[in-house]
Amino acid sequence: MESVLSKIERLKNEKDAVILAHYYVNDDIQAIADYVGDSYYLSKVAVEVPQKVIAFCGVTFMGESAKILNPGKTVIMPEAGADCPMAHMASIEKIKDVREKQYDLAVVCYINSTAEIKKYVDVCVTSSNALKIIKALPQKNIYFVPDENLGRYVASMIPEKNFIFNDGFCHVHDEIMIDEVEEAKAAHPKAKVLVHPECTMGVIASADYVGSTSGIIDYATDSDAEEFIIGTEIGILYQLKKKNPTKKFYTVNSAQVCPNMKKITLEKVAFALDRMINQVEIDEETRIKAVLSLEKMLELSK
Ligand code: 13P
C-alpha cells in the first residue's frame, strides 16, 4: 500500500502543488513542507512560488492572505476548521467609529485577522515587520487591531506615535504568566528568554529577545548561549532543535499549544490534495479591497 508520504509526493507532482507550513504545525508536517516560516515569509513565498496549487498548512487567515494575493492560484487548507480565534477579535463598527472620531489616523491590522476586516484597514503587518511599517507611516495616530499585546509592544517601541488599542489576544501567548517565566529563569539561570510579541508586556519586559517566530529561531541560532526559555507556541521547537542540535530549549508552561495549528495531519494533507477540497474562496469585492492592505505591507517591508 502507498504510504502517506509517497502519496503526498505523488499528488504534489500530479496537481502541481507546493506545501507551505507555519512553524506551529506538527513536526511531521514541517518535515515534508516545501517552505516553512513565519507569517510574513509565507505571505511572500505564496506570491513567488510557480506552482498552481498552494496547500497551506496553517490557520485560515494565512490561506486567505495567500488567496487574496494570488487570485489565479488554487489555495487549499488541509483542515478547514483550523482557524485563529484572534483573527475574529476586531470589529468593523469600531474601526468605522475610530475613523470618524480620530484625525490623522492609520488603521493598522495584524495579519492575524479575517479577510473581511482587512477590507477596512490601511495596512497589514506581521510580528516581524510591524515596527518598520508603522514607523514609516505618515500618520501620527495608529489604531492597532486586533491584538492588544502586540499593539502595546509596538507602541512602546515607537513613542512618537499615539496608539489606540483593541482588546484582541492570542490565548496561547496571553496565558504565559510572568511568575512562570520567573520560575523557569530560576530553574535555568543561564538560559536566555525569547518571547513572541503576542505575550503580555510583563512577560516581554522580562525577556532577552522579543520577536516573530523566525526572529526567535535566528536569535537562538546566532547566539553563543546554550540554553533558552521559549515564550511562544511549542511547534517552534522542531526548527529550533533541528538548527541547534546541541542547545537546550525549555517552554515556560505546558499549555503553549495552538490547538488549531495542531489539527493539521499528514493524512489530511494527502486527502485535501487528492480531492482538492477546502479551497479558499474570497469574493472579488472583498479581495480587491483586502489586497490593498496586504500589498502595502509587502511594499513597506522591503
Ligand atoms: P509569526 O508571524 O511570528 O510566525 O506569528 C504568527 C502567529 O500566529 C503567532 O501566534
Ligand code: SF4
Ligand atoms: Fe492564532 Fe495564537 Fe494560534 Fe497564532 S498561536 S494562530 S495567534 S491562536
